[in-house]
Amino acid sequence: MMQMDIAQNEFLKPYNSFGVAAEARYFMRVRREDELIQIFGNPDWEQQSKLVLGGGTNMLFVDNFNGLLLKMDIPGIRSTKNGLKVLVSAGAGVLWNDLVGYCVNHGFAGIENMALIPGTAGAAPVQNIGAYGVELMDVFDSCRAFDTHRKEMVSLKKADCGFAYRDSIFKHQEKNRYIVTEISLMLSLHPIIHSDYGAIQAELEARGISHPGIKDMAEVVSHIRLAKLPDPSTIGNAGSFFKNPIIPQVLFEELNRRFPEIVHYPAGEGLVKLAAGWLIEYCGWKGKRLGAVGTWKNQALVLVNHGGASGREIYQFSAAIMEDVKNTFGIQLEREVNVIGALD
């Protein structure tokens, strides 16, 4: 059997975009699918609790991880054209934005609005990443994954993945069961441009672009994100910390009477989505800082580590925001980031 390269007591600060200090008892880079088959077939490692990490851009470590951390590093992008469609496959370790760059450069349309989302391709289906009117599920075809129950590689089609807003089976029903090793997206050589989002329209206008191509869209989205969101390489953060809550229309109408300016969007039959950033800002948290933890000055939905914050401090800060939003609006915010570790 091939020698497995497993490190001990690995520092995780470089592996989580919040930049909090934590350690993994065991740590292994996974570069090929058969390494997963080996690990899960090895009696010494089988019983260890495991944590699968992509880019670590949506994780909050509130404690050390006392098990085997599998850092997904499977490389490679390939594409197959079929008429006006193209199937693009990427290894789980490919950086999502590198995949966007590859597709934009080749004229493969469909993910340009998701430019600059941090993280890896393999993590993208877990929370069904999305931005500026497009979600992964809109272009997702299938993925390959290691099934830790059956201990074999499986192929999952889009319908198997239970995608919803920032949600999938990988996060809920089948949490910890599948390890995504490759994703496949069905993209198009004939772009459909999604530019109705207000900030996008304004930026296109400012650039004098009336008929944007996918390159324009990726550039405009990147520009907006850079202006609005903190760069994780300089200020620790995990993008949106909470989900935008989806509530019944009747409840919304009641709230809207009390808060006429409440920012909201239709979310399907009888449902309304609220902008959590607005709720948080209304409660006075925008740009607020307690010690090393704060909310971002341009986007209250993003929690930041100004330097040296612990995972617990960030967690406690988020709990205070949740309590305030609950008391003010009666709405229970839900964390979008994955909290790793026990909290007592």
Ligand code: EPU
């Ligand atoms: N708003 C405020 N104050 C704030 C922030 C937002 O009033 O501090 C209000 C504004 O009215 C703004 C509206 O909320 O127009 C929506 O804000 P924004 O356009 O920034 O989008 P968001 O709903 O806060 C979502 C995603 C982002 C994604 C953007 C753009 C979630 C949880 N977040 O944010 O995704 O980039 O839309 O499509 O759905 C992420 O998931 O990590 C992420 C960054």
